[in-house]
Amino acid sequence: MFRIVRVFTGRCGPCPCSFFMNLILLFSDDFTSADTVRLTGRRLTHVLEVLKPAAGDTLVVGREGGPFGQGLVREINGRALTLDVSWNVPPPPKLPVVLCVALMRPIVLKRVLLTAASLGVEEIILFHSRQVEKSFWQSTALRDDDIREQLVLGLEQAKDTVLPKVSFQKRFKPFVEDVLPGLMKDRAGIVADPSGEVVTRPEGAKTPLVLVIGPEGGFIPYEVEKFKAAGCRVVGLGPRILKVETAVVSLLAKLF
Amino acid sequence: MFRIVRVFTGRCGPCPCSFFMNLILLFSDDFTSADTVRLTGRRLTHVLEVLKPAAGDTLVVGREGGPFGQGLVREINGRALTLDVSWNVPPPPKLPVVLCVALMRPIVLKRVLLTAASLGVEEIILFHSRQVEKSFWQSTALRDDDIREQLVLGLEQAKDTVLPKVSFQKRFKPFVEDVLPGLMKDRAGIVADPSGEVVTRPEGAKTPLVLVIGPEGGFIPYEVEKFKAAGCRVVGLGPRILKVETAVVSLLAKLF
Numbered sequence: 001m002f003r004i005v006r007v008f009t010g011r012c013g014p015c016p017c018s019f020f021m022n023l024i025l026l027f028s029d030d031f032t033s034a035d036t037v038r039l040t041g042r043r044l045t046h047v048l049e050v051l052k053p054a055a056g057d058t059l060v061v062g063r064e065g066g067p068f069g070q071g072l073v074r075e076i077n078g079r080a081l082t083l084d085v086s087w088n089v090p091p092p093p094k095l096p097v098v099l100c101v102a103l104m105r106p107i108v109l110k111r112v113l114l115t116a117a118s119l120g121v122e123e124i125i126l127f128h129s130r131q132v133e134k135s136f137w138q139s140t141a142l143r144d145d146d147i148r149e150q151l152v153l154g155l156e157q158a159k160d161t162v163l164p165k166v167s168f169q170k171r172f173k174p175f176v177e178d179v180l181p182g183l184m185k186d187r188a189g190i191v192a193d194p195s196g197e198v199v200t201r202p203e204g205a206k207t208p209l210v211l212v213i214g215p216e217g218g219f220i221p222y223e224v225e226k227f228k229a230a231g232c233r234v235v236g237l238g239p240r241i242l243k244v245e246t247a248v249v250s251l252l253a254k255l256f
Numbered sequence: 257m258f259r260i261v262r263v264f265t266g267r268c269g270p271c272p273c274s275f276f277m278n279l280i281l282l283f284s285d286d287f288t289s290a291d292t293v294r295l296t297g298r299r300l301t302h303v304l305e306v307l308k309p310a311a312g313d314t315l316v317v318g319r320e321g322g323p324f325g326q327g328l329v330r331e332i333n334g335r336a337l338t339l340d341v342s343w344n345v346p347p348p349p350k351l352p353v354v355l356c357v358a359l360m361r362p363i364v365l366k367r368v369l370l371t372a373a374s375l376g377v378e379e380i381i382l383f384h385s386r387q388v389e390k391s392f393w394q395s396t397a398l399r400d401d402d403i404r405e406q407l408v409l410g411l412e413q414a415k416d417t418v419l420p421k422v423s424f425q426k427r428f429k430p431f432v433e434d435v436l437p438g439l440m441k442d443r444a445g446i447v448a449d450p451s452g453e454v455v456t457r458p459e460g461a462k463t464p465l466v467l468v469i470g471p472e473g474g475f476i477p478y479e480v481e482k483f484k485a486a487g488c489r490v491v492g493l494g495p496r497i498l499k500v501e502t503a504v505v506s507l508l509a510k511l512f
Contacts, residue, residue, distance in 0.1 A: 022497045092495035115502055158496040239348035240414040241278045246371055246505055253509035 021046055021156045023062045024071065026085070037061075037071070039081040047081055061085055062161040091161040092120060095256050096208035098183050100125040100175075102215035103132050103168075104244050106141035110150050111245045117154025117164055119252055125179075127169040131217030137170060176226045183210045189232035192251060193224050194241075196234030199254045209255060213247055277302055277412045279318045280327065282341070293317075293327070295337040303337055317341055318417040347417040348376060351512050352464035354439050356381040356431075358471035359388050359424075360500050362397035366406050367501045373410025373420055375508055381435075383425040387473030393426060432482045439466045445488035448507060449480050450497075452490030455510045465511060469503055 024047070030037040039047070053059060053073045061071035061083065067090050071083035099116055103109070103126045116124055128137070140146060151163050169175035180189065191212040212227060219227075228234060237247060280303070286293040295303070309315060309329045317327035317339065323346050327339035355372055359365070359382045372380055384393070396402060407419050425431035436445065447468040468483060475483075484490060493503060 115499070118496060118498060118502060119506075120496060157499060160496065240374060240376060240416065242374060243371070243413060246374060249502055249505040250375075250509040253506040 021050075022159045023060045023068060023156060023161075025062050025064060025152055025156050025161060026071075027064050032082075035085055036074075037083050037085055039083070040079070044081050047076070048078070059083065060159075062091065062155075062159070063087065065162055067091065068159070068161070092159070094122045094160075094162060094164075095120040095252065096187075096206070097121055097252070097256070098123040098125060098187065098210045099248065099252075100127055100169075100180075100210060100212045101244065101248065102127055102129045102213065102219075103136045104215065105133075105136065106139040108216075108244055109136075109139070109141050110146075112248055113147060113150035113166070114154040114157070115245055115249060116252075117151040117160070118158035119249065120158065120160060121164050121252070123165045123167075125167050125169055125175075127172065127175045129172050129215055129223055130220045131215040142168070172223065173226075176223075176230055180210065180227075180230045180232075184231055189227070189230065190251075190255070191219075191224065191227040191232040191234050192237060192247060193219055193234050194236050195224060196236040198238050199235045199251070211251060211255065213244065213251070216244055277306075278415045279316045279324060279412060279417075281318050281320060281408055281412050281417060282327075283320050288338075291341055292330075293339050293341055295339070296335070300337050303332070304334070315339065316415075318347065318411075318415070319343065321418055323347065324415070324417070348415070350378045350416075350418060350420075351376040351508065352443075352462070353377055353508070353512070354379040354381060354443065354466045355504065355508075356383055356425075356436075356466060356468045357500065357504065358383055358385045358469065358475075359392045360471065361389075361392065362395040364472075364500055365392075365395070365397050366402075368504055369403060369406035369422070370410040370413070371501055371505060372508075373407040373416070374414035375505065376414065376416060377420050377508070379421045379423075381423055381425055381431075383428065383431045385428050385471055385479055386476045387471040398424070428479065429482075432479075432486055436466065436483075436486045436488075440487055445483070445486065446507075446511070447475075447480065447483040447488040447490050448493060448503060449475055449490050450492050451480060452492040454494050455491045455507070467507060467511065469500065469507070472500055 024043055026037050030039060032038050047053065051059065053076065055073050055075060057073045059071040059073065060068065062068045067087040069085055069087035069089065071085045073081065074084055075082040099121045101112060101124065104112065113124065147166050155161060155163065169179060187208040187210045189210045189212065192214065212232060224234065237250060242250060280299055282293050286295060288294050303309065307315065309332065311329050311331060313329045315327040315329065316324065318324045323343040325341055325343035325345065327341045329337065330340055331338040355377045357368060357380070360368065369380070403422050411417060411419065425435060443464040443466045445466045445468070449470065468488060480490065493506060498506060
């Protein structure tokens with residue numbers, strides 16, 4: 001009898017943010033044949049340091065955009081981990097939401113990306129607004145690989161395999177006037193602002209939404225008016241001023 | 257005409273976590289007379305670096321455990337800030353919840369304390385359970401001053417003045433058998449575990465709760481049974497495995 005190694009029982013010191021890896025996410029580059037993968041780098045380090053499996057043990061794996069399954073350890077050493085993989089569980093459903101967030105400080109951006117991915121957000125749009133510091137758009141945290149890293153960490157945490165789509169809108173007016181109406185053709189628009197009434201009940205888990213959250217300094221009144229003109233409902237979060245990452249989680253929890 | 261300095265428009269580089277200070281929280285030690293305070297240290301640095309007020313400007317202040325009001329800048333320089341204060345707004349209501357969280361890694365603990373304080377949690381109990389690393393109880397993040405710092409940052413973020421009470425339960429069984437029943441005399445108990453059904457609707461904002469959240473590795477079945485035996489309802493958060501800080505915000509948002 002071989003043991004099934006529970007992926008979430010260990011803590012990974014060397015990993016970027018000491019996260020818990022609840023599944024090992026596999027990408028097409030990892031496959032050496034239809035049902036064999038070879039892992040190196042961060043995932044190998046995590047497995048060696050935390051899970052310490054032996055040949056014959058089984059790990060939880062997921063295929064990017066596809067199902068979960070088992071990875072039977074064929075060989076493991078300091079250079080590589082070879083797994084024979086098989087699939088049997090579909091990934092959890094995504095939240096039907098396009099999350100539009102004003103660009104934030106790089107450290108906050110990382111947390112928001114990871115958290116939104118872990119919550120199952122389908123699509124993320126980072127946009128510019130008046131109270132966003134222009135320098136944020138120069139951050140290395142916006143590079144494709146850096147964004148992808150946070151999303152992958154979020155999926156590994158939550159046990160999901162489907163990466164959210166991420167895009168940028170560096171100009172406010174074209175975003176609100178040209179992009180938002182397209183998104184709202186088959187979704188209801190909600191913008192968070194202290195001027196709105198508090199969300200008191202879920203909207204029903206099936207309603208696809210566009211959820212717009214402003215920068216830490218808030219929207220200016222002109223911006224709120226533009227969202228209203230585009231057909232968004234304004235909702236508040238009560239008298240407390242929350243951090244962006246807290247507001248994201250709180251609103252998603254209330255709305256779905 | 258003097259300007260009112262909006263406290264949340266700036267970012268504070270030197271502050272512990274680049275947070276936004278939406279009010280300046282004042283403590284009894286700060287008062288030099290009934291309506292005059294003198295600030296030094298972190299709050300002075302924040303005001304000098306971010307708000308840069310001149311004598312005659314007004315800042316938003318709050319008195320610990322008391323109301324908000326205005327602080328009229330009488331004098332400011334590199335050594336101290338002197339304000340004439342007056343009060344006129346009560347603090348926002350607290351969430352009627354005792355949040356019991358299994359002790360977590362220090363970096364996560366800091367975020368959970370800050371976030372719980374910002375959300376208005378009334379009381380926080382950090383408890384031990386099987387999957388909590390014993391070394392966590394040695395962390396300097398558990399010192400009174402370190403805990404208080406995170407709580408104050410959370411209140412300053414959220415614009416609240418009432419510090420949550422924080423205590424420790426270092427042994428699981430006495431916590432569940434002796435402490436929890438007392439808390440549940442006038443509160444409903446809820447424990448988060450994947451075995452429970454998903455929370456689908458708010459419980460009504462007025463119901464006082466004891467909300468129990470386990471460690472990142474989860475509760476062991478014995479622990480869940482002990483909570484059930486104490487009268488707690490088990491609720492789940494769906495198929496996704498969330499980080500502790502995300503689970504805290506998500507559950508509080510769904511339940512209140």
